[in-house]
Ligand code: ADP
Ligand code: MN
Ligand code: MN
């Protein structure tokens with residue numbers, strides 16, 4: 001626990017303390033005919049956090065190409081030096097805004113420098129930030145692989161934290177009982193803050209995110225939702241927007257949602273982003289042969305994938321992929337039917353039907369889905 005924080009930390013968030021009955025009065029105000037608010041959302045220099053800012057538009061955008069390119073201060077997002085800080089937001093996907101409703105929109109963007117090149121690596125106060133427009137090269141891979149109709153479904157695990165950055169609902173001076181009763185749990189002593197999970201689920205549906213389900217996880221205060229199956233680049237667009245909505249909903253409750261892959265060291269499960277992947281050939285009759293071919297290619301590219309599966313090139317996953325707590329070791333590649341201790345799992349149902357998809361269990365919860373899916377496509381489809 002961080003020293004100096006009050007014990008009853010829910011009150012420590014000013015957001016939780018605000019009177020929530022006042023805002024709706026303003027949100028209900030009629031606004032001028034034809035005007036909408038568009039909130040532009042992008043990934044910052046950490047490769048992990050999202051930023052957002054709003055502008056008024058006098059039309060309802062139907063396609064990302066309807067929307068203006070916009071600029072922002074890259075030096076305040078760990079993405080540019082102060083002397084040359086103007087960067088550009090290129091709209092790539094539009095969602096309905098579940099917070100403002102009506103015709104208002106959330107707009108996912110990728111980030112470019114003034115010379116039209118995607119965001120670069122940056123040294124900021126001695127800290128190195130990698131290039132964070134991962135979408136640009138992912139899109140090229142998806143276009144090259146289009147005929148194979150790659151589908152992705154990502155299981156996004158995350159952990160809710162108090163303002164002191166300790167898991168929500170955990171005793172301040174101790175630990176909850178050992179893992180066992182919490183996964184898919186029901187009851188006040190099993191799960192914490194289902195309100196946030198429910199709000200997030202409905203907000204994603206309203207927004208147009210292809211959310212597939214949700215469940216409580218093995219560690220108390222840890223949850224999961226799934227996005228997909230989505231074809232091609234849209235998996236990254238949808239997962240990033242679902243993460244924005246998660247942080248935004250949790251903010252209203254005065255709770256922190258973290259994607260850290262191992263928020264509590266010790267005998268507590270980490271958080272991953274299992275990535276389920278298939279091609280048309282894998283989904284067709286006897287697709288199991290294609291699934292096995294893909295697994296063979298993956299076995300020969302383990303390091304490349306580990307480097308792509310968290311924002312620090314493998315460093316974050318080192319804490320999680322220990323070979324314990326339903327993970328494989330970061331150092332070895334393995335695959336198996338129904339094996340949750342392997343790098344790749346073939347779901348039992350797929351093995352029985354001899355077709356379907358594979359599950360890559362290695363991606364970290366804070367991975368960039370563009371990087372993960374690009375690596376899968378380049379290894380398994382493009383044979384690069
Ligand atoms: P687990 O048993 O590992 O917890 P989940 O039910 O949480 O699995 O997630 C399975 C994911 O697999 C879902 O997001 C779903 O959209 C995705 N999925 C299902 N079929 C396919 C497919 N053919 N290709 C890719 N992803 C798929
Ligand atoms: Mn799951
Ligand atoms: Mn899970």
Ligand code: MN
Nearest residue numbers: 155274359361
């Ligand atoms: Mn899984």
